[in-house]
Amino acid sequence: MKRIAVLTSGGDAPGMNSAIRAVVRKALYEGIEVYGINYGYAGLVAGDFKKLTRQDVGDIIQKGGTSLYSARYPQFATEEGQLKGIEELKKFGIEGLVAIGGDGTYRGAHALTQHGYPCVCIPGTIDNDIAGTDYTVGFDTAINTVLDSLDKIRDTATSHVRTFVIEVMGRDAGDIALWTGIASGAEQIIIPEVDFDITKIAEKIRQGREHGKKHTIIVLAEGVMGGNEFAEKLDAIDNFHVRVTVLGHVQRGGSPSARDRVLASRFGAAAVDLLKEDKGGLALGIKNEAIVSNPIEDVLDKLETTSNLALYQLNQEISF
Numbered sequence: 488m489k490r491i492a493v494l495t496s497g498g499d500a501p502g503m504n505s506a507i508r509a510v511v512r513k514a515l516y517e518g519i520e521v522y523g524i525n526y527g528y529a530g531l532v533a534g535d536f537k538k539l540t541r542q543d544v545g546d547i548i549q550k551g552g553t554s555l556y557s558a559r560y561p562q563f564a565t566e567e568g569q570l571k572g573i574e575e576l577k578k579f580g581i582e583g584l585v586a587i588g589g590d591g592t593y594r595g596a597h598a599l600t601q602h603g604y605p606c607v608c609i610p611g612t613i614d615n616d617i618a619g620t621d622y623t624v625g626f627d628t629a630i631n632t633v634l635d636s637l638d639k640i641r642d643t644a645t646s647h648v649r650t651f652v653i654e655v656m657g658r659d660a661g662d663i664a665l666w667t668g669i670a671s672g673a674e675q676i677i678i679p680e681v682d683f684d685i686t687k688i689a690e691k692i693r694q695g696r697e698h699g700k701k702h703t704i705i706v707l708a709e710g711v712m713g714g715n716e717f718a719e720k721l722d723a724i725d726n727f728h729v730r731v732t733v734l735g736h737v738q739r740g741g742s743p744s745a746r747d748r749v750l751a752s753r754f755g756a757a758a759v760d761l762l763k764e765d766k767g768g769l770a771l772g773i774k775n776e777a778i779v780s781n782p783i784e785d786v787l788d789k790l791e792t793t794s795n796l797a798l799y800q801l802n803q804e805i806s807f
C-alpha cells in the first residue's frame with residue numbers, strides 16, 4: 488500500500504492523538520502517504536479528508552481528546568453509507584484504513600472489511616471493554632483521573648465520617664470501577680459483571696463504623712444503576728445520609744499517561760506494518776505486553792471478565 492487513512496470514532500479517549508501521530512510518522516517512515524479523516528465515519532462518508540504531514544501531528548502526543556474529532560454516526564450501519572465511504576476512499580486513492588475507537592468503531596471497520604476494504608482497528612476507549620486486548624488506549628489515563636478524585640473525596644469523607652457513592656463510567660465493563668476501587672482502598676465496588684446484595688453492603692457499613700472506620704467509599708459503575716438511585720436504596724435501609732458524586736465526562740479528558748502514550752504509539756506503528764503488508768480485517772491488542780492481532784469479528788460483542796472477577800474478589804478480601 489502506498490496511501491492509507493486514519494480516523495477516530497465513538498467516545499474520545501486520551502492517547503488517541505498519540506496513536507494518530509504514530510500512524511502518520513510510521514507511515515511516512517515507510518514511504519506511505521496518510522490522510523486524516525475528520526469526524527469518524529461521518530467524515531468518511533462526507534469525504535472530509537486531509538493529507539497529513541509529519542508537522543501536522545506535531546505537538547499532539549501529549550494532548551487529550553482527538554485532533555481528528557469524533558462523531559456518532561448511526562447511518563454508517565447501513566450498506567449505503569458503507570459503500571459511499573469506500574467510494575470516497577477510492578476517490579482519494581486510499582488503499583487501507585486505520586480505525587481508532589471502541590466496539591461500535593470496530594463494527595464499522597468490520598462492515599468495510601466485508602465489502603473487501605482492508606481495515607485495521609486500534610482499541611481506543613477509556614472503558615477497557617474490548618476483547619482481544621488486555622488494555623485499551625485511554626484506560627490508564629482515565630483510572631488515574633478517577634483515582635485523583637477518589638483520594639480527594641476520601642479526605643472529606645474521613646473528616647465527616649461519611650459514606651460516599653462515586654459513580655464512574657462503565658456501561659458493560661466494570662474495569663474503571665475495579666481498578667480505581669482497589670487503588671483507592673474503597674470499601675465496596677459495584678460492577679455490572681457481579682450481582683450485589685444491598686442489605687449485606689449496609690451491614691458492612693454498620694460493622695465498619697462499629698470497628699472505628701471513619702469513611703465508607705463505594706465505587707459504582709454507571710452500567711449497574713445511577714449513583715443517586717443506589718444511595719437512595721442504601722438510605723432506605725439505614726439512615727446513612729449517603730453522599731453521591733457523579734464523575735461524568737471529566738474521566739474522558741486530560742493529557743494521556745506515559746503508559747497510554749507508549750501503548751498508542753506501539754498500536755499506531757503496528758497498524759501501519761499490517762497495512763503495508765496488505766493485511767486487513769484485523770483488530771490490534773496487547774497481550775502479556777506483546778502486540779497481537781485478531782480478526783475483527785473474533786473480538787466483536789465479547790467481554791473478557793476473568794481478570795475482573797479475580798480483582799473483585801481481591802477487593803472483597805482486603806477492603807475491610
Ligand code: ATP
Nearest residue numbers: 497498559560563564588589590591592594595612
Ligand atoms: P465507545 O464505546 O468508547 O463510546 P464506540 O466506538 O463503541 O466507542 P459508538 O458510538 O458505539 O462508539 O460507535 C462509533 C461509530 O461506529 C458509530 O457512530 C457508527 O458510525 C459506527 N458504527 C457503530 N455500530 C455500527 C455498525 N453496526 N455498523 C457500522 N458502523 C457502526
